[in-house]
Amino acid sequence: MRRGEALLSKLGDRLTGLRGRITPDAEMDKITWFRAGGAADALFQPADEEDLSAFLKAVPEDVPLTVVGIGSNLLVREGGIPGFVIRLSAKGFGQAEVISPTRIRAGAAAPDKRVAALALEAGIGGFHFYHGIPGGIGGALRMNAGANGVETRERVVEVRALDRNGELHILSNAAMGYSYRASTASSDLIFTSAIFEGAPEEHDVIKAAMDAVQHHRETVQPIREKTGGSTFKNPEGTSAWKEIDKAGCRGLMIGGAQMSPLHCNFMINTGNASGYDLEYLGETVRARVLEKSGIRLQWEIKRLGRFKPGHEVQEFLGQLL
Incomplete structure (x- = not known):
């Protein structure tokens, strides 16, 4: 019996009622941008935050859980990943919306570039740097992603997250404990969405900043x-x-x-x-x-x-x- 099948057999009916997708022995090279690496014992893609909470409450604490984003900044070793890999679905966690003249709410699975584009449409400055980061909001929150002299911590207002027991937490910017490419937020927290704040800006000014970011990437990076x-x-x-x-x-x-x-x-x-x-x-x-x-x-x-x-x-x- 393969590792994934054995894991699901061990859990029995604990996962009954979940609406997300479970894939045993999931090939991670299909997910990572490196297109390399071994398989996860199992991959879970929750339907939404409620479904993720139910999953976390159902899975025993001795089963390892690993959260991945869109796979852009990820290297998976050939022996694979033990336990469950959790990958937030675009349908359940990929939304991004303007909630005030200067604020955006984005799901953890939303691509950084989508948030930059939304800010451009809404005339909210300060998000042009996300146009050049090939990742998702969840990863940006975890590692304080930055580029072109701006970092995620400069835009975060609050972060919504679930802990290992499926309980909800709302973290302030200060609670995220940001430093260069790092956060001290507990590693067992799974970020599901966040609210960001920029400042009113002219469309042409934002577009020029985004074009500069794109030109820089195309000129000096192997995109x-x-x-x-x-x-x-x-x-x-x-x-x-x-x-x-x-x-x-x-x-x-x-x-x-x-x-x-x-x-x-x-x-x-x-x-x-x-x-x-x-x-x-x-x-x-x-x-x-x-x-x-x-x-x-x-x-x-x-x-x-x-x-x-x-x-x-x-x-x-x-x-x-």
Whole structure:
């Protein structure tokens, strides 16, 4: 019996009555933008917040739960992901609406670009940076996504979330505990929606800012490749790409994985890279930057799951830290 079938058999009728979709042994390479990685034991796509709450209350706490977004900033290891992967559906969590002259409510599955477009339509400034982030609102809330000098924390008013027991929480901006590419909000919270605030702005000014973001992306980023976006966080006082370049890793390849020759903080799947290839390449880059500059690059891409036996990857390739 496969892992997913065994998991569903173990749970018996606990999941009866859920309206969302359950897929055992779900292939994660169909979800991630890297198009690589193993399978999740099971994938649950809740119909809406109420359905997600019912699921969380039904699943025992010893069953691992992992939340993923649209898969843009995600590396899944070849051994797959234990327990359930929760992926919020576009139908139930992808809405975005203007609720005041300066505020937008967006579901966690709404693409960042959709929020930027809605703000443009409504004449709300301050959201142009989302036009250049290839992710969803849930991920942006969790990692304080930012670009072009603006971060998510500058726009968040409050966040709606469910805890591991399916109970609802409303978090203020301060409660999110934002810092550079991070939040201290409890890792067991599943964000379902948020309210954001900008400022009144002329349509032409917003459009010009969005066009500048798009031009920058098309000029310096490999946006048409199978990539996960920025691979590493920028170290204090410098840029990740500068340190990667300095260490001689621009264009570096391992298997089917490559550090982009165009923007060397972008890792790409050139066609047949495995999760192992991608993570091993990343750790090779980290080791070389550490040796060259003494800087310990931190992953911005989220890595999930089990290593395939014999394909384990050590941080900094096992160097003493």
